[in-house]
Amino acid sequence: GSVVWNTMFKVKERLNVHHRIIACETPPMVHVGTCTKQNRCEEDWKQLWWNRMGRFLLDGRNPQPYKDAVERFEKLDIGEINLDCWRAVLYIVKAQSAFDHERKLITCMADDLTKYLIVEPTSGNQRENDKVIESFI
Numbered sequence: 001g002s003v004v005w006n007t008m009f010k011v012k013e014r015l016n017v018h019h020r021i022i023a024c025e026t027p028p029m030v031h032v033g034t035c036t037k038q039n040r041c042e043e044d045w046k047q048l049w050w051n052r053m054g055r056f057l058l059d060g061r062n063p064q065p066y067k068d069a070v071e072r073f074e075k076l077d078i079g080e081i082n083l084d085c086w087r088a089v090l091y092i093v094k095a096q097s098a099f100d101h102e103r104k105l106i107t108c109m110a111d112d113l114t115k116y117l118i119v120e121p122t123s124g125n126q127r128e129n130d131k132v133i134e135s136f137i
Contacts, residue, residue, distance in 0.1 A: 004113060011109045015102055022066070023054035030088035037080060044079040045089065052076055053093075070094055 026049040031038050056069035064072065070093055078086050 003116070007109060007113060011105060014105060018101055018105075019057055019063075023057040024050070026050065027089060027092050029085060030092065032082065032084040032088055034084050035082040037082070040080045041082050041085050044081045045085075048076065048079065048081065 026046045029042050029045045031041065035041055053069060053073050056064040056072055057066070073093070074090055
């Protein structure tokens, strides 16, 4: 009971921290050969990420899941970002590699809690189960 809830709350808090990091850390801009104003392109990219993607992900009233935020994000006015640079960096953003950590953490938690809850505890298994759960806490 309490081990499951405690573990889930701890994982949820770690995921919230991860979302804040994603919102604040702009993915690196990929400049292409046709980009003649790289500094301006880079500045607009950073502003667009923080002001829009950051807001989509962290909005206190309506935070968006990453997939939904990306769908909204790709429809925005891109300012002076070179169109080819935009396509290149959007490819990276759409790959969702930033959220691999999230999927791994949730999967690991679910697998470990399943092992903890399904195995009939004996003195040896209980110690192993406690170690698994302590890794989350």
